[in-house]
Amino acid sequence: MPKQSKNLTSSEGTLIDLDAEFRESNIQEVLDKLDRELIGLIPVKTRIRETAALLLVDRVRKQMGLSAGAPSLHMCFTGNPGTGKTTVALRMAEILHRLGYVREGHLVSVTRDDLVGQYIGHTAPKTKEVIKKAMGGVLFIDEAYYLYKPENERDYGAESIEILLQTMENNREDLVVILAGYKDRMDKFFHSNPGMRSRIAHHIDFPDYGPDELVAIAKLMLESQNYCFSSAGEEAFGKYIRLRMKSEHFANARSVRNALDRARLRQANRLFSGTKKSLSKTDLITLETEDILASRVFLESASNSEPNTKNKK
Numbered sequence: 001m002p003k004q005s006k007n008l009t010s011s012e013g014t015l016i017d018l019d020a021e022f023r024e025s026n027i028q029e030v031l032d033k034l035d036r037e038l039i040g041l042i043p044v045k046t047r048i049r050e051t052a053a054l055l056l057v058d059r060v061r062k063q064m065g066l067s068a069g070a071p072s073l074h075m076c077f078t079g080n081p082g083t084g085k086t087t088v089a090l091r092m093a094e095i096l097h098r099l100g101y102v103r104e105g106h107l108v109s110v111t112r113d114d115l116v117g118q119y120i121g122h123t124a125p126k127t128k129e130v131i132k133k134a135m136g137g138v139l140f141i142d143e144a145y146y147l148y149k150p151e152n153e154r155d156y157g158a159e160s161i162e163i164l165l166q167t168m169e170n171n172r173e174d175l176v177v178i179l180a181g182y183k184d185r186m187d188k189f190f191h192s193n194p195g196m197r198s199r200i201a202h203h204i205d206f207p208d209y210g211p212d213e214l215v216a217i218a219k220l221m222l223e224s225q226n227y228c229f230s231s232a233g234e235e236a237f238g239k240y241i242r243l244r245m246k247s248e249h250f251a252n253a254r255s256v257r258n259a260l261d262r263a264r265l266r267q268a269n270r271l272f273s274g275t276k277k278s279l280s281k282t283d284l285i286t287l288e289t290e291d292i293l294a295s296r297v298f299l300e301s302a303s304n305s306e307p308n309t310k311n312k313k
Contacts, residue, residue: 016060027052030094037091038084039220040213047204048088048095055099072201073101073176074168076190078183079206082252085180086140088206093138096176103136103174110139112146115160123156127163135175144179145189161193168199209252214241218256227264227285236292237263243297259295260287267291 022028031052034045058071073096077085090107097105110130117123131139141147149155168177179186179196183205190197209217215238222228229237240259244250267287271279 014064016063018056018060021060022056025056025098027056027095027098030091030098034088034091037087039216040209041084041088041206044084044088044204044206047202048092051092051202052095052099055095055101059099070101070173072172072199074172074200075176075178075202075204076186076200077178077180077204077206078186080182080208080252082254082256083206083208084253085206086142088204089138089140089178089180092178093176096138101173102138102176106134106137108134108137108139109142111142112157115141115164116147116155116157118156120156123159124163127160131163131167131175135171138176138178140178140180143181145181145185148189148192150192161196165195165199211238211241211245214245214252214256217253218260221257221260222287225264227260227287230286230288232289233287233292236289237287240292240295240297247297262295263287263291266294 031049034048054071077089079085086109093102093105093107096102108130114130115127117126147157147161149157164177167175179200215234218237219229244255244259270291271283
């Protein structure tokens with residue numbers, strides 16, 4: 001959003017201060033919150049700011065009688081697990097609400113199981129009930145590609161998709177739908193569902209985090225829980241992250257959260273089993289090297305690096 005004041009002028013000479021409109025909307029508060037909550041993701045945050053700017057200008061155009069109809073706001077977020085898609089969807093709902101594009105600004109997050117039934121006549125009421133809850137806000141469908149299973153002739157996902165398509169077209173001014181999932185699978189989903197693809201105007205890809213970003217995320221998570229690393233503990237966690245990123249099913253910030261939960265468990269056991277019974281605040285909040293290095297990730301790495309001597313004579 002530009003810092004210098006800009007004016008839009010109508011043929012009647014009316015002036016609108018775009019910066020004043022921006023300040024009045026309090027969008028910056030949401031963008032600042034997004035910056036605090038999520039480390040990195042610069043391309044994603046840039047797209048969100050650009051979308052916010054588009055919506056702000058569209059609102060000003062309406063005030064000038066220049067609107068050509070509500071912009072299509074349905075979106076697709078692609079990326080691996082733990083890259084912040086749900087958090088960004090939540091903040092996007094706030095932005096839409098503050099600019100008047102949705103009535104309430106709440107987020108309803110669902111998966112296939114919330115939308116698709118298991119027998120005839122079950123899917124339509126399930127899908128419509130979810131849509132009813134999401135009206136006036138944002139419907140976030142995670143792993144949306146599971147809605148379509150062409151290999152199963154008795155699958156009812158297609159019925160849910162059809163209801164969603166009708167709602168996305170007929171209720172564009174009261175509901176925004178965000179689909180999310182792995183990029184390659186979402187590409188296949190859109191290829192098989194051209195109607196859905198045509199209704200999605202904004203595609204945002206969420207990159208994986210780098211190791212330094214993941215350590216920063218860990219420190220942010222610990223701070224929110226009144227914990228911290230010692231200097232050596234932080235160094236050990238950096239080594240842990242680099243090893244964990246090579247492992248199967250790595251899930252970015254989600255894996256970091258799970259690792260910290262286990263580290264806190266080991267810290268508590270260390271404090272309880274130790275000889276020091278009078279504990280300071282520093283003792284209680286600090287994760288030390290041993291709390292990290294006890295992870296099986298290090299044990300597996302050491303095991304894998306040992307030379308194979310079984311077949312040697």
